[in-house]
Amino acid sequence: MVQGKPEWEVKVTGPCSCESLNIKLSCAGFQSVTTIDSKVLSKTGDECLLNDGEPIDHGDYVFKYVWDTSFDFEITDAKITCS
Template sequence: MATLVKTLTLVFVMLLVGQGNCQCSPQDIEIVQSQTGATVQQKPEWKVTINKKCNCTIENVNLVCPGFQTVETIDPSVLQIQGDKCLLNGGQAITQAISFSYAWDNSYPFKVDPNFTIACS
């Protein structure tokens, strides 16, 4: 009986530890922007890099982007503008930093939509 209790306790602790490594929140997604120095149609170009700072797989990440405008074409597999939201990486898992550039008068204040899928790996 003592062995069973020890085994169940060990399994329970392992499950908690495993879940602890798979906690992602919008604060774990870092958005960094900087001017590239280039201009496109007389507008400054901005480079955006998005990186996750957690050890889980995240999918279906959207940025909240109402009114976002650019005169530079963005690869839709990287950033797909869908109304007031911008889908990153085609909804696929983000495994490394994602970057794109856009050109507009000012930088856009991108924010992460908190409704994304988290999967433990």
């Protein structure tokens, strides 16, 4: 609990064992009472950019936020490269 509100953990899992970058999430209405580093999650309008657009190798990318209820993020766009 932070400021009387629960802390939520978000885990974004890549769809395969490839590198993902420029991952964009729908986040209309998303809020947090704590500041989230803009390199972790930056919000512009109703869209959020994950990891400053930098590559996320196969595996999970995790960040946390604090709000009364959980928020359902949805991946709207990403570039996936496999070598």
